[in-house]
Amino acid sequence: MRQQELCARCHSRRGQFWEDYEFGKPLLNTHRLALLTPDLYYADGQIKDEVFEHGSFLQSRMQAKGVSCSDCxxxxxxxxxxxxxxxxxQCHLATRYESPRHHFHPAGSPGADCLACHAPTTTYMVVHPRHDHSFRIPRPDLSVKLGVPNACNRCHQDQSAQWAADQVRTWYGKVPVGHQQFAEALHAGSLNAPGARELLLALVKNEEQPPIARASGVVLLGQRLNPAAFEALRPLLTETDPLLRSTAARALEALPPELKARQLLSLLDDPVRQVRIDAARTLAAVPSEMLTGNQRQAVQRGGVEYIKSEQTNAERPESYLNIGLIHIDQGQFEPAEAAYLAALELEPTFTQAAVNLAxxxxxxxxxxxxxxxxxxALTLDPQSAAAHHALGLLLIRQKRLLEALAALAEAARLGSDNARYGYVYAVALNGVGQSQPAIQTLETVLAKHPNDRDTLMALAAFQRGAGNLDAARTYARRLAALEPDNPEVRVLLRQVEAKN
Incomplete structure (x- = not known):
C-alpha cells in the first residue's frame, strides 16, 4: 500500500491540503482523495471524468489481494x-484465460485482449487514452439497469446493452457479478431513490467491498442519518482504513453535541491527519462548556490544524469560505467575517462567500x-441562484413580500438543479394565499427531482388544503414509499387516507 500511495500523489484525483510530504507516510496526511461521486465516476465505479488511476485501482480485486503498481x-x-x-x-494462467473458452472471441482479435474487456480506455485531452484500473468484469446487465457503460458495447456499438447482457448470460450460464458490488447502492443513494438507505447500510457494513466504495456510501448515508445509520457508521470510526474513519467522522455532523463528543474526541489523536482534521471540523460546534479542560484543548488544537490545512490553498477563495464556516461553528464571528471578506477580495464573483457573509x-x-x-454580489453575478435565494429569504424576514417573491422566483428559475430553491419559492407562494401557483411550482420541481421528500410532503399538504384529496393521497403514498419509517410521513398518510 505504501508504494501505491507514493504513486497516488500524482496518479489520483486528489486535493493537497498539507505541504510537508514525508515518504512512507499515508497519502491522507497531505492529500484528500476524491471519492466515487457521480461527477467523477459512474455508479459502478467506472471512470467518467479525468480521475487518473489510483481511485480505480482501489476498487479492484487485485489491490485487495496485494497487487501493487510495480507488479505491472x-x-x-x-x-x-x-x-x-x-x-x-504474469499471474493469470494463459491456458485458462488466453483461450476462447474464457473470452469467447477469435484468438488474436481485439476482443481476445484482456485489457479490452477488463481495462477499457477513455480518452482525455483528445490525445490520452487511459485504461480503467478497476479491472472489472464487464456488466452489460448494469448498463440495462443503471445506464452505466460496459466494455462489450464499446466495440459492439451497433448492438444494445440488452443484447450484450443476453450474450454474456448465454456464454457463462449466469451473470458474472465480479468483485465490485456497490453500483446499485451508490446509484440509489445519489438519486435519493426508494430503498437507498437500506442499500447504503448494507454497503457500508460489507467488509468484502472496497473501502473507497464503502466510504462513498458513508457520505451518502450521512445525509440520511437516523439511529440505524448511526449504528452502522459508529464502528467505522475505529476501522483500519483511514478513508473510512475520516468519512465516518464527517458523516456524523448531525449528531447531538454530547454524542459527537463521546464518539469523536479520540480521533483528534488519530495518526492520520485527514482523520484528525475531519473529526475537528465535526467537533467545532460542540459547546465548550460540555467539555473538560483537556478536551477543550484537544478540540482547539484540532481546529488550528484544520485551519492550517485550509491555508495550504490560500490562493483559493474556497479555503477562506471553509475557514469562515468553522469559525461560525466555534461562535467566533469576527474572524469568520474576516475570512469571508478575504474570499471576496480574492474573487469578487465568488458569490457563496457573499451568501455566507450575509x-x-x-x-x-x-x-x-x-x-x-x-x-x-448580484451586480457582479446576476445569474447566481444562491444569491437570489438568500436575498429572497432576507426580504421575507423584513416583510417585503413582493420583492421576496420576485427574488425567490428568480432563484427557482436559475437554480432548477437545486430542488430546495423551487420548494422554498412554492412555500412562500402558498404563504401569501397563492396555493395553485405554489402547487404548479412544486409539480415542476418534482418533474426534475422525483424523489425530493420536501417537495412531496408539501404537495400532499397543499393538495389536501386545496381539497384535492386524490392528488394528496398520491403524493403521500409516494412519500411513504421513500420514507416508510418516518413517523411524520405516517401521520400525513393516515390523515389523507382517513378522508377517503
Missing part, C-alpha cells in the same frame, strides 16, 4: 512489464449589511 509497471519508466494483455499473464450578518442582526452584500 516498471516504476521509473512506468512502462508495462510485458506488452498489452501479456502483462496479465447569513453571518443575519446572526448579528445586521440584515441591512446583508442586503447590501447580496445586491453587490
Amino acid at each position: 509497471h516498471e516504476p521509473h519508466s512506468a512502462k508495462l512489464r510485458a506488452a498489452g494483455g501479456k502483462v496479465c499473464l 447569513d453571518l450578518y443575519r446572526l448579528q442582526g445586521r440584515d441591512a449589511d446583508g442586503e447590501k452584500t447580496l445586491r453587490q
Whole structure:
C-alpha cells in the first residue's frame, strides 16, 4: 500500500491540503482523495471524468489481494512489464484465460485482449487514452439497469446493452457479478431513490467491498442519518482504513453535541491527519462548556490544524469560505467575517462567500449589511441562484413580500438543479394565499427531482388544503414509499387516507 500511495500523489484525483510530504507516510496526511461521486465516476465505479488511476485501482480485486503498481509497471519508466494483455499473464494462467473458452472471441482479435474487456480506455485531452484500473468484469446487465457503460458495447456499438447482457448470460450460464458490488447502492443513494438507505447500510457494513466504495456510501448515508445509520457508521470510526474513519467522522455532523463528543474526541489523536482534521471540523460546534479542560484543548488544537490545512490553498477563495464556516461553528464571528471578506477580495464573483457573509450578518442582526452584500454580489453575478435565494429569504424576514417573491422566483428559475430553491419559492407562494401557483411550482420541481421528500410532503399538504384529496393521497403514498419509517410521513398518510 505504501508504494501505491507514493504513486497516488500524482496518479489520483486528489486535493493537497498539507505541504510537508514525508515518504512512507499515508497519502491522507497531505492529500484528500476524491471519492466515487457521480461527477467523477459512474455508479459502478467506472471512470467518467479525468480521475487518473489510483481511485480505480482501489476498487479492484487485485489491490485487495496485494497487487501493487510495480507488479505491472516498471516504476521509473512506468512502462508495462510485458506488452498489452501479456502483462496479465504474469499471474493469470494463459491456458485458462488466453483461450476462447474464457473470452469467447477469435484468438488474436481485439476482443481476445484482456485489457479490452477488463481495462477499457477513455480518452482525455483528445490525445490520452487511459485504461480503467478497476479491472472489472464487464456488466452489460448494469448498463440495462443503471445506464452505466460496459466494455462489450464499446466495440459492439451497433448492438444494445440488452443484447450484450443476453450474450454474456448465454456464454457463462449466469451473470458474472465480479468483485465490485456497490453500483446499485451508490446509484440509489445519489438519486435519493426508494430503498437507498437500506442499500447504503448494507454497503457500508460489507467488509468484502472496497473501502473507497464503502466510504462513498458513508457520505451518502450521512445525509440520511437516523439511529440505524448511526449504528452502522459508529464502528467505522475505529476501522483500519483511514478513508473510512475520516468519512465516518464527517458523516456524523448531525449528531447531538454530547454524542459527537463521546464518539469523536479520540480521533483528534488519530495518526492520520485527514482523520484528525475531519473529526475537528465535526467537533467545532460542540459547546465548550460540555467539555473538560483537556478536551477543550484537544478540540482547539484540532481546529488550528484544520485551519492550517485550509491555508495550504490560500490562493483559493474556497479555503477562506471553509475557514469562515468553522469559525461560525466555534461562535467566533469576527474572524469568520474576516475570512469571508478575504474570499471576496480574492474573487469578487465568488458569490457563496457573499451568501455566507450575509447569513453571518443575519446572526448579528445586521440584515441591512446583508442586503447590501447580496445586491453587490448580484451586480457582479446576476445569474447566481444562491444569491437570489438568500436575498429572497432576507426580504421575507423584513416583510417585503413582493420583492421576496420576485427574488425567490428568480432563484427557482436559475437554480432548477437545486430542488430546495423551487420548494422554498412554492412555500412562500402558498404563504401569501397563492396555493395553485405554489402547487404548479412544486409539480415542476418534482418533474426534475422525483424523489425530493420536501417537495412531496408539501404537495400532499397543499393538495389536501386545496381539497384535492386524490392528488394528496398520491403524493403521500409516494412519500411513504421513500420514507416508510418516518413517523411524520405516517401521520400525513393516515390523515389523507382517513378522508377517503
